[in-house]
Amino acid sequence: MEVFKLKKLSRNRQEEIEAYLYTIPWIIGFIAFIIGPMILSLYYSFTEFNIVNPPVWVGLKNYANLFKNPMFHQSLKVTFYYAGLALPLTLIIGFSLAVLLNQDIMGQKIWRTIYFFPSVIAGVAVALVWLRLFDPNIGLINKILGFFGINGPKWLLDPDWAIPSFVMMSLWGVGRSMIIYLASLQSIPTSLYEAAEIDGANVIQRFFNITIPMMTPVIFYNLILGLISTFQLFTEVYVVTGTGGINKAGSLGGPARSTMVYNLYLYLTAFRYFDMGTASAMAWLLFIFILVITVILFKTSKYWVFYQGQLGNQENKKNGK
Numbered sequence: 001m002e003v004f005k006l007k008k009l010s011r012n013r014q015e016e017i018e019a020y021l022y023t024i025p026w027i028i029g030f031i032a033f034i035i036g037p038m039i040l041s042l043y044y045s046f047t048e049f050n051i052v053n054p055p056v057w058v059g060l061k062n063y064a065n066l067f068k069n070p071m072f073h074q075s076l077k078v079t080f081y082y083a084g085l086a087l088p089l090t091l092i093i094g095f096s097l098a099v100l101l102n103q104d105i106m107g108q109k110i111w112r113t114i115y116f117f118p119s120v121i122a123g124v125a126v127a128l129v130w131l132r133l134f135d136p137n138i139g140l141i142n143k144i145l146g147f148f149g150i151n152g153p154k155w156l157l158d159p160d161w162a163i164p165s166f167v168m169m170s171l172w173g174v175g176r177s178m179i180i181y182l183a184s185l186q187s188i189p190t191s192l193y194e195a196a197e198i199d200g201a202n203v204i205q206r207f208f209n210i211t212i213p214m215m216t217p218v219i220f221y222n223l224i225l226g227l228i229s230t231f232q233l234f235t236e237v238y239v240v241t242g243t244g245g246i247n248k249a250g251s252l253g254g255p256a257r258s259t260m261v262y263n264l265y266l267y268l269t270a271f272r273y274f275d276m277g278t279a280s281a282m283a284w285l286l287f288i289f290i291l292v293i294t295v296i297l298f299k300t301s302k303y304w305v306f307y308q309g310q311l312g313n314q315e316n317k318k319n320g321k
Contacts, residue, residue, distance in 0.1 A: 045280035055277070062281040072282075074257055075265040078163065082261060083230040085167045090226050091219065094174045098181030099211075112182070116175035123235035130169045131156070131240050156240060159258035166259065169236055177222045184218040185211070216305045224297060228290055234263035262286060 045062055047055035066072045101112050118126075133139050134155040142152030153161045188211065196206050237259050241252050252268065253260030262282070270279035 041280040041283055044276050045284050047277045049276040049280075050274045051276055052274070058277070062278045063285070066278065066281060066285070071257070071260065071265060075260050075262045078258065078260055079231060079233070079262040082163050082166060082233060083227075085164065086170045087223075087226045087230050089167065089171060090174055090177060090230075091222060093171060094177035094222065095181050095215070095219070097174065097178045098185055101178070102182060102185045112179075116179055119173040119175035121172075124239055126169065126172055127236040127239035130165075130172070130236075134165055156259075157255060159256045162255065162258045166233070166236060166240075170230075170233075177226070180218055180222060181215065184215055188214045213306045217307055220297070220301055220305045224294060227293060227297075231286065231290060232263055233261050234267065237261055237264050238267070 044055060046057060046059055048058050048061075049055035097115055101108060101115065105111070133141050136142055136152065136154045136157060139152075139155070141155075145152040155161050155165045192210050192214075193206055196210055201209065238252065241254050241259055253264055263286075266279055266282045266286070269275050269282060
């Protein structure tokens, strides 16, 4: 029996060693391409570094200068404006589409595919498609508006319409959140709806008292992902307002700096002005901001996010069980 235990222990040990060997490539890549650059960027954020010359330690100077920089304030303003529009719309429209496509309708699977398919297309391709659609002269959107006698705006050429145009562009990928909502909707036990219907609850009451509470974990999940995504907007703005024969809006961040989002200004600081110290400071400020907001959301989630077990416990308390 003791020999058997020794053999068993040695086999478990062997499996542990094999597991570590399989994970070593990932660990090396994680350290080399994620942890390493993060540590270096944190160091560079406290230095004056232009790539050509060695970094010089300047302490908190980069962070202090950023808050005195009008362009930094502009990038924050534009990013918050975009996030304030795009994030709620993405959550609401994605949820609404999921509820509609969860109904027993003709061609249900086809409609689901149609709404999800655009979300798999890459960011550059999406930007080019919408660049054509938003063209004030030959764009399809203004053509349709003109058919109904409406003079369409200049979209990306108008500072007042530039960010709303990118918000519309972001809704192109709403199918990602829709699929997640749809999967969660289908996991809600039908017995809950049947019991509520027997008790006399109408459709609206069942929606607000069963569907939404049961969906709050997924809403919370999509909220976190959407928050990170909206504050990292870059590709579409760079492609649409950049140069190289496809520029329709003037210059990077144009027109009139109305699309100078945070990540675009970070890119310009790093790779046009070669101020890697300031760019690293911007990257860490963005990281800290998203981290703080995420922590706040997690802390406050206990007041509005309900899980199935918690709902059952609350119902038992109400019934005095």
